[in-house]
Amino acid sequence: MAEIGLRPKMLVRDVMSSPVVTMDEDETSNKAAASMDMNDLGAVIVNNKTGKPIGIITERDIVKRVVAKNQKPDTIKAKEIMTTPLVTVEPEATISDAARRMTRLNIRRLVVIYKGNLVGIITSKDILGVMPELLEIMQEHSLIEGSVAGEELEAAPLSGYCDNCETYSEDLKERNGQNICDECRIELEQEK
Numbered sequence: 001m002a003e004i005g006l007r008p009k010m011l012v013r014d015v016m017s018s019p020v021v022t023m024d025e026d027e028t029s030n031k032a033a034a035s036m037d038m039n040d041l042g043a044v045i046v047n048n049k050t051g052k053p054i055g056i057i058t059e060r061d062i063v064k065r066v067v068a069k070n071q072k073p074d075t076i077k078a079k080e081i082m083t084t085p086l087v088t089v090e091p092e093a094t095i096s097d098a099a100r101r102m103t104r105l106n107i108r109r110l111v112v113i114y115k116g117n118l119v120g121i122i123t124s125k126d127i128l129g130v131m132p133e134l135l136e137i138m139q140e141h142s143l144i145e146g147s148v149a150g151e152e153l154e155a156a157p158l159s160g161y162c163d164n165c166e167t168y169s170e171d172l173k174e175r176n177g178q179n180i181c182d183e184c185r186i187e188l189e190q191e192k
Helices: 029-039 059-067 095-105 124-148 182-191
Strands: 022-024 043-047 053-058 109-114 117-123 158-161 168-175 178-180
Touching: 022 029, 029 043, 029 059, 043 117, 053 059, 053 109, 095 109, 095 124, 117 124, 158 178, 168 182, 178 182
Parallel strands: 022 043
Antiparallel strands: 043 053, 109 117, 158 168, 168 178
16 A cells, blocks of 8 residues: 555544644633634643643533532633643554544543644544545555455445345345345346
8 A cells, every 4th residue: 555655544643633722721711611612612722831731621621610610710710620631642643543542531632742742632523524534545445455466356245125126135235336135136147
């Protein structure tokens, strides 16, 4: 695959959002909410006084730690409601590694750090957005590999209703643009 310019794996850097919206740890929670609203985001990264990322505030953090406790949003500082420590990933990690980490930790966002600096953020929504593309790449890779090996590739059987007899089958195969069951395939071949 490398010979024809395709990478076998999609990386975090390919789908992460950058630049990331940040705020100072001493700003208030209503400013975090306003920033999320203005930028149409579900989270902002909180930086310390030296500009290093130290936490994240999500919509859920604001609901659970401010609204549900009937706190005044303009009096609660970002550092009081942020989730910390940040869970990070490197830009060269694969999408599947990022997805596994999110699943294992039950989170929806990973902060992307390169050489100690904040370079992006990747969300579960970002990963879901590239899944169709990943599936197409895998199918094309399979076809290329099969062609290189000189094999004749037979399409994998499908499940569904036969376009000819309209009965359910778990062994449909595509013939002339239709999904046909075994019985109909045999009949059509005998008619020839």
